[in-house]
Amino acid sequence: MAFNYEKYIRPGKLPHIWCPGCGHGIVMKGLIRAIDKCALNKNRTAVISGIGCASRLPGYVDFNTVHTAHGRAAAFATGMKMADPGLTVLCVGGDGDGVAIGGNHFIHACRRNIDITYILMNNHIYGMTGGQFSPCTPTDGFASTTPYGNPDPVFDIAKLAIGAGATFVARTTAYHATQIDKLIIEGIQHKGFSVIEILDCCPTSYGRRNKYRSVVEMMKQHKELAVPVTAAAKMAPEDLAGKIITGVLHKEDKPEYCEQYSRLIEKVQEQAAAKG
Amino acid sequence: MGIPKIEINEKYCKGCSICVEFCPTQVLQMNGFVAQVVKPEACIKCMQCELRCPDFAIRVFPE
Numbered sequence: 001m002a003f004n005y006e007k008y009i010r011p012g013k014l015p016h017i018w019c020p021g022c023g024h025g026i027v028m029k030g031l032i033r034a035i036d037k038c039a040l041n042k043n044r045t046a047v048i049s050g051i052g053c054a055s056r057l058p059g060y061v062d063f064n065t066v067h068t069a070h071g072r073a074a075a076f077a078t079g080m081k082m083a084d085p086g087l088t089v090l091c092v093g094g095d096g097d098g099v100a101i102g103g104n105h106f107i108h109a110c111r112r113n114i115d116i117t118y119i120l121m122n123n124h125i126y127g128m129t130g131g132q133f134s135p136c137t138p139t140d141g142f143a144s145t146t147p148y149g150n151p152d153p154v155f156d157i158a159k160l161a162i163g164a165g166a167t168f169v170a171r172t173t174a175y176h177a178t179q180i181d182k183l184i185i186e187g188i189q190h191k192g193f194s195v196i197e198i199l200d201c202c203p204t205s206y207g208r209r210n211k212y213r214s215v216v217e218m219m220k221q222h223k224e225l226a227v228p229v230t231a232a233a234k235m236a237p238e239d240l241a242g243k244i245i246t247g248v249l250h251k252e253d254k255p256e257y258c259e260q261y262s263r264l265i266e267k268v269q270e271q272a273a274a275k276g
Numbered sequence: 277m278g279i280p281k282i283e284i285n286e287k288y289c290k291g292c293s294i295c296v297e298f299c300p301t302q303v304l305q306m307n308g309f310v311a312q313v314v315k316p317e318a319c320i321k322c323m324q325c326e327l328r329c330p331d332f333a334i335r336v337f338p339e
């Protein structure tokens with residue numbers, strides 16, 4: 001049966017502003033299906049973003065939404081979650097927003113293991129501002145600010161998140177549409193900081209400069225390069241070069257920040273009461 | 277089982293052609309900058325077009 005997205009979209013907001021073929025719309029649909037399957041209460045769900053094309057997402061969806069400052073989604077989300085730990089808090093945004101200007105907030109949210117699900121749409125570029133390179137632009141890739149090819153190495157967002165302390169880390173692509181909702185559901189259900197990296201397509205600012213004739217070509221490449229994590233475990237590292245490992249890459253149980261914080265409050269209150 | 281109803285919202289479709297390219301049975305075709313249903317009887321109800329349409333423009337009602 002056709003899925004009824006309209007139930008979760010603010011009236012009159014479609015069509016959205018994203019370019020033809022931009023993968024952000026595919027991710028937004030996956031997010032809506034995930035929230036629907038988790039049967040979350042709209043009024044107890046918050047979707048928070050920074051700035052960028054990807055960060056326009058909260059404007060369309062009918063939840064508690066905040067469109068904050070560039071790179072600051074994790075900081076605002078941390079405040080909201082701590083003030084109301086019963087709220088389901090999701091962050092959405094791009095690679096530029098999340099791991100360039102917002103990199104510091106991102107790693108510290110990972111470190112604290114606060115119960116937030118961060119959906120990072122990695123389209124390898126600053127789409128909104130005209131295609132400047134990001135920490136996720138491939139080495140030798142072209143951006144408006146790397147006209148001779150990008151000399152920089154690339155951030156591996158999943159490794160960064162795991163290293164910083166995130167307790168659920170997963171990856172998929174805009175091509176693998178059904179995996180988007182599956183992983184977001186797992187992320188929401190996981191108690192702790194969950195990062196879901198979605199390799200996304202920006203045909204306008206990235207594709208055009210990097211010899212992709214269409215978004216379809218970009219998505220076909222996602223399909224070809226994807227290796228499920230179970231298959232990757234049996235492959236030699238040299239065979240995995242350039243591949244996109246998909247699925248749940250890391251999951252562990254560690255104390256969650258809001259719970260730790262409320263325990264601390266209790267402890268201090270007990271100590272104060274004992275002193276009289 | 278009857279032929280599914282496939283709705284394309286022409287106000288939302290931006291002509292990216294993702295649905296046309298990934299439909300395994302060539303049910304859809306581009307008509308200029310808008311996708312069009314040309315062979316609904318070939319639809320296997322896999323929902324690939326609906327899932328991947330970034331623009332909320334296509335809906336498949338299996339019946």
Ligand SMILES: Cc1ncc(C[n+]2csc(CCOP(=O)(O)OP(=O)(O)O)c2C)c(N)n1
Pocket residue numbers: 051052053054055070093094095096097098123125126127128129134202
């Ligand atoms: C403090 C600040 N610096 C710079 C900008 C300009 N700016 C707006 S969006 C953006 C990049 C967004 O890129 P990304 O997060 O990758 O999202 P995309 O547009 O690719 O979806 C930048 C640099 C800003 N809005 N605020």
Ligand code: SF4
Pocket residue numbers: 017018019021022023024053054123127128201202203204205206
């Ligand atoms: S510039 Fe890129 S990221 Fe922004 S809407 Fe267009 S395709 Fe999407």
